[in-house]
Amino acid sequence: MLSEQFSDLTEKGKAMDDYLRVADELAAEITAGRLRPGDRLPPQREFARRRSIADSTAARVYKELARRGLTVGEVGRGTFVRAAGQVPGPALAEPAGARVDLELNHPVVPEQAGLLAHGIGPLLRPDVLESSMRPVGVAGTPPARELFADLLAHAGWRPDPEQVLFAGNGRQAIAAAMATLAPPGSRLGVEELTYPVLKAIANRLGITLVPLSVDEAGLVPEAIEAAARKAALTAVYLQPTLHNPLSITMPLGRRAEIADVLERLGLHAIEDSVWSFLNDGLPPLAALAPERTVLVDSLSKRLAPGLTVGCAVVPRAISSSMATALRSGGWAPMRFALDAAARWLGDGSVQSVGRAKQRDAAVRQELAARLLGGFSIRGAPHSYYCWWELPSPWRADTFVAAAARRGIAVTPAAAFAVGRYRAPNAVRLGLASPPTEILSRALGALAELAGSAPDDLMAE
Structure with missing residues (x-):
């Protein structure tokens, strides 16, 4: 009886090794660019036959690739290699990790990809x-x-x-x-x-x-x-x-x-x-x-x-x-x-996406107003950026560096100043690029930072 149980566990372990091994091989193909974003993977049964594996193992391979953010399934169409920019990553990481970008403004709304694809x-x-x-x-x-x-x-x-x-x-x-x-x-x-x-x-x-x-x-x-x-x-x-x-x-x-x-x-x-x-x-x-x-x-x-x-x-x-x-x-x-x-x-896709971005910008401005309400913030109801006059004793260059240490990129006023015009002690926050939950966390972190003193930061 014990030997039969051990045999069952061995087979299960082998099956797990099989699907992980195959998933790793496909992941390597995607990373190397031999499978490119938008490429369609074969149906699972066909894939199982090609690889001489069980249908259930093929299903686990596809599920594992989706879990890693390497593929996306579309009902009625199949499984496709996902674009690298869509792979989710960590937010508000330490400086060596991912960066929350509040410099560039690339607004994206969920419905736009479907409209544009059609x-x-x-x-x-x-x-x-x-x-x-x-x-x-x-x-x-x-x-x-x-x-x-x-x-x-x-x-x-x-x-x-x-x-x-x-x-x-x-x-x-x-x-x-x-x-x-x-x-x-x-x-x-x-x-x-x-x-x-x-x-x-x-x-x-x-x-x-x-x-x-x-x-x-x-x-x-x-x-x-x-x-x-x-x-x-x-x-x-x-x-x-x-x-x-x-x-x-x-x-x-x-x-x-x-x-x-x-x-x-x-x-x-x-x-x-x-x-x-x-x-x-x-x-x-x-x-x-x-x-x-x-x-x-x-x-x-x-x-x-x-x-x-x-x-x-x-x-x-x-x-x-x-x-x-x-x-x-x-x-x-x-x-x-x-x-x-x-x-x-x-x-009408351009018009539909434009209206969706108007609504999205309003949500993000409300976030900024709520989380940075105690500071001198200039924005507009449908704008994707806001202007922050920093509290004393912060200077723009020091604040930008301190924000970068927290994995958040913001733009100093000097980037916008013309000629010898003396840039105000301010930064611009681009609100469009991060998902709203990450934006919320980033704005909260910046508010906490602005509420401290530069000397406090140096003591960390």
């Missing part, structure tokens, strides 16, 4: 795919221009589709607008705290950025005039809606004042509206000064940065120069991305 499916038909693999110019296609004009339309304004040009992403569209309006050696007015990538683009293009004052309503019109009197400005870059990093949305009256200044001084503006889909109740500056404004937008925040398209609504007088800048910079869009975007716009 919309992109028809593109994978061989005849359609062949067409989408061909090059496309910066003017895109007529259907894409119409659909993007619809996307950008709000508050009674809709751009002329013939004025829409395309780039690979929003950064490229901004760079092309800068290259069009501000030749090397010229001066471009910008808000004194601005999008950090803009500073890098200006440096590469040989453009001097001139910091312009900002108040509670956004860019101050008189600051543009004062800077232009001091030395010629060639153009102005601004973010009227959900300014990054301050989350300010410029009221209609201020937009009208800016439009008047542009007309009076003969200046063009580059209007960055990448975040405007979260708060689109006001007409853009381009609606008030259509012949003076290049409006730039993209799908990177509305959808995802991995497959995006940038666009610009360009005044007719400079459309040819802008198209030349896009082509010469190598900034034309990819046809596949443009066709995918057109399908997502046509079936």
Whole structure:
């Protein structure tokens, strides 16, 4: 009797070794890239026959791979290798471990993958795919221009589709607008705290950025005039809606004042509206000064940065120069991305994901308001970031380093400051990237950190 029990235990142990061994082999294939994200594994019975193992062992192998976060099962479709970025990892680890990223903002909502997968499916038909693999110019296609004009339309304004040009992403569209309006050696007015990538683009293009004052309503019109009197400005870059990093949305009256200044001084503006889909109740500056404004937008925040398209609504007088800048910079869009975007716009996926992200941003702002309510925090109901004026005696650089020791990355104000403008003692928190439960823990940890003194940290 005892020998039979021992034999049963031996067989069970062998079966366990078998499924773990096979799971380890498949895991190695995935890690090495021989099985790639999106690859479909064979049905379990077929897999069992190929490996000469029992069906029950194959089932345990698939279950183990899913447990490790290497595969995902889809009802009615099968089991697929999961993308590496989807594999769950530890949060708020020690510095040597995983990092909670409150620097970059990559908003993702649960429903977007399903919506986008459904919309992109028809593109994978061989005849359609062949067409989408061909090059496309910066003017895109007529259907894409119409659909993007619809996307950008709000508050009674809709751009002329013939004025829409395309780039690979929003950064490229901004760079092309800068290259069009501000030749090397010229001066471009910008808000004194601005999008950090803009500073890098200006440096590469040989453009001097001139910091312009900002108040509670956004860019101050008189600051543009004062800077232009001091030395010629060639153009102005601004973010009227959900300014990054301050989350300010410029009221209609201020937009009208800016439009008047542009007309009076003969200046063009580059209007960055990448975040405007979260708060689109006001007409853009381009609606008030259509012949003076290049409006730039993209799908990177509305959808995802991995497959995006940038666009610009360009005044007719400079459309040819802008198209030349896009082509010469190598900034034309990819046809596949443009066709995918057109399908997502046509079936309503972009709009649905945008509404979901509005709700998601509101939840995250509520978290920040609750967990950091005792501090000086600036945000907006549908913004994916907030601005934190740090309590004394913390300095921004010291706080960033202390947060990093806790595995949390935040951005110091200096990253946004232009020229010799003295950066305030503040940090920006990007709220979009971590799952909400991890964001909650991270914000709680930062609140605890800010409530201590830097000397307390040094004593740890």
